[in-house]
Amino acid sequence: MNKFFSNRRLVIIIVCLIVSFGLMSVSVVIRNKRSTPPLLQQFGNDIVGLVNRAVAWPVNGVKGSVTSVSDLLNTYQENKRLKSQVQELAQTKVHDQALSQQNKKLKTQLKLNKTLTDYSSVNATVIARTPSSWQDQVIIDKGSAAGIKKNMPVLSGSGLVGRVAEVNRTNSKVELLSNSSESANRFAVQITNKSGQTVNGIITGYNSDKDQIEMGNVTSKTKIEKGDKVSTSGLGGIMPAGLYVGSVSATGHSDYGLSSKITIKPAADISRLSFVTVAIRQAQTTN
Template sequence: MRNFFSNKKLIIIMVLVIVVVSMITASLTFGQKRARPTIIHQAGNDGLGVIGNVVSMPINGIRNIDDNVQSLFNTYQENRQLKSHLDDLAQTKAQISALKKENKDLKQQVKLNKTLTDYHQMTASVISRSPNNWQNYLLINKGALSGIKKDMPVMSGSGLIGRIVEVNQTNSKVSLISTDKSLSNKFAVEITKDDGTDTSGIIGRYDKDDNLLVMTNVDSPEKIKAGQQVITSGLGGLTPRGLYVGKVVKVKKDDYGLVSSVFVKPATDLNNFTIVTVISRDVEHG
């Protein structure tokens, strides 16, 4: 029974196809012979038009859907490509910025090294700096294999930033001049005054709020004023004399009108450097 209905449907479809083809043929034949088609001919043509519209509507609809889907897919692909380009651009900008910073640091180190002609110099990179000890310590990528020794001064930019306190084979630990560790050896410094005399003291602490070094234990505090240079004094034997530290920015006096603290702006931004120069301490003290 099922085969019968299937065959019946097939026969009906074939008959419809034959009728449609016959009508198209007749339409073409009679249309060519007559100036104006008969009413039956017109009805056949109208019927064919209706059938054509009915058949073409879903086909055109499917075609439009396919075009829309393709257009949407193309838009999605373009958006992905644009996003990828933007990500690449952001990454490139970040790399360029990092390279510019590194290039600037290297130029500063080259300029610094030219002024340290009396010292043996070793350039190194900062490889680690813990946020918990940001103002106290950092790690550089040179150690005993490169000739690094304990207590060697470390400079960056144009000024002193610390000294070596621990040496491993391939890296070393630097104690910064801004350290607040009480057991650290403090840096002995001096102020070069306008009259040619010097005032000695030590870097006693670091003012984190203003990013200033604070010089304490100041002797002969007379005639200290802003703008005067601060250098290492060489006292104590750990650091050679004459390494630039910074400039005086203000002087604080105690209740008796005596100088108790001298605030020094470091020659180098102690929060922002990546390249350092380690210099030999085996030099003559001036």
């Protein structure tokens, strides 16, 4: 009896499995033939879709916000970098302009040095110029250590601008042509006209408004015209002769009409000195 019931359970299990496989096959065949799933499955799919959309919406929003913040940070960093580049470009431009001006002035000095055939030259930089003595003197960065001595001529650009008045070991004080004080040593100059005739005189004043020097006490009747060349005369034995000073810009008479008054346009811009050259005569050169 027990054996029969045991076989019966086995038969029932086998039949259930066969029916299940059959239903599954039929379901697959029916699903393949239908263009839409059953109503219950549709309802389930719709519910799942709604849930997915509900979950995806905030996730996508957060993702979009993160992307926007990232883009904003990248834009900020790029803007900061571009501003830095613009500042560097402006600094570079200013620096290049300064170098260009300095190079131009140095080239002018080199042209001057080539004309000093009887002199050795020492190039120097103006390191100080006080407002109280702007027209009187400048301080240069070369002194006795570089062979500089008192009364040596100082030139800039194309011509004479002054002479060494005081010498220290590492710097020197230069008295300018424009120094019109009573204590200043007067510069002895001469004018050579178109005919080759010369007129001697001294520098007596300076017109800061027109940046011109004045030559007074000229009693000679030699004809002087605008454009005639002015150079050092060498009289007095302090300043050597033949250093170019400038050209005549105007002629006239003194207040009392007893002598001529000549206005000279300096060869160098005395009001704007950056680089100068001290001319050392070969006989003065020290070993």
